[in-house]
Amino acid sequence: MFNSIVKSPTVSFLLRVLLGLLTVALIILIFYVYYHGGWKEALLFYRYFFNFKRLQEFIASFGPWAWLIFICVQALQVVFAPVPGEVTGFVGGLLFGIWSGTLLSTIGLTLGSILAFAIARIFGADFVHKIIKREYIDRFDYFVTHQGLYIAFLLFLIPGFPKDSLCYLLGLTKMRYFHFIMMNLVGRLPGTLILGLEGNAVRNEQYNTFFIWLIVSVLFVGVLYVTKNYMIVLYGYVKGLSERKKKDQAGEPNSVPGKDIE
Numbered sequence: 001m002f003n004s005i006v007k008s009p010t011v012s013f014l015l016r017v018l019l020g021l022l023t024v025a026l027i028i029l030i031f032y033v034y035y036h037g038g039w040k041e042a043l044l045f046y047r048y049f050f051n052f053k054r055l056q057e058f059i060a061s062f063g064p065w066a067w068l069i070f071i072c073v074q075a076l077q078v079v080f081a082p083v084p085g086e087v088t089g090f091v092g093g094l095l096f097g098i099w100s101g102t103l104l105s106t107i108g109l110t111l112g113s114i115l116a117f118a119i120a121r122i123f124g125a126d127f128v129h130k131i132i133k134r135e136y137i138d139r140f141d142y143f144v145t146h147q148g149l150y151i152a153f154l155l156f157l158i159p160g161f162p163k164d165s166l167c168y169l170l171g172l173t174k175m176r177y178f179h180f181i182m183m184n185l186v187g188r189l190p191g192t193l194i195l196g197l198e199g200n201a202v203r204n205e206q207y208n209t210f211f212i213w214l215i216v217s218v219l220f221v222g223v224l225y226v227t228k229n230y231m232i233v234l235y236g237y238v239k240g241l242s243e244r245k246k247k248d249q250a251g252e253p254n255s256v257p258g259k260d261i262e
Helices: 009-035 039-048 052-060 063-079 085-096 098-131 134-147 149-157 163-170 177-203 207-250
Strands: none
Touching: 052 063, 052 085, 063 085, 063 098, 063 163, 085 098, 085 177, 098 134, 098 163, 098 177, 134 149, 134 163, 149 163, 149 177, 163 177, 177 207
16 A cells, blocks of 8 residues: 655655645634634535536636636545535536536546545545545445456446545555546546536527436436446456456466556
8 A cells, every 4th residue: 555656755754744734724724714703604605616507607707717717626626525526517518618618627527536546645544534434435445355446447437436535545555646547537527528518508508408418417327327236247257257368378277366556
């Protein structure tokens, strides 16, 4: 298990100190806001972003920098989850159209996922276990133990497993950043694209098209949810065939240890 994203002990120590100071500053800010009665305004601000129209107005208010603000919001919703990802994905299509909205959403989601992955690498299992529900940790451990690390791709794709929590959990493994980024991109893309299509339909006042895409998304999620167990079984079957083929080619009938992903 990795304890740091860098090999240099000095840089690792400095990163830990910096993140520790930021954490302390955040705690002090929370107490300050609570003491001065600002928690009510903070709660209203938090709830503000659950309304896609208000979120749209907030992002659009930055004018030519709206695209950058949108990427930041999309990234932060992965790390801190202040905004549901479905809302931000929809707003992306609403503000920027299908392709630009999907691209910007993908950039933000990828940056946020990498940050969550890196945080897990830096702070380790003790920290992650405090912020992720035990239920998700147990399910992740079960899948990885029985199906291997690359089962995470299906967990990104199928509904029922929080993608943001998955980023933290994968940060505790030996998975390389490149593999994680590619898995994250491909696994999240279908849902991101559908949300962009829905938002773009409303943007162009094509409400019939919007409802068609809404029905498609519901069916897509429903099919994936119903078939997720079969997909996992199929993955295990294909993986088993691949491993047996490799053993036959190597002329080794006995089992050999698996190679860790680094």
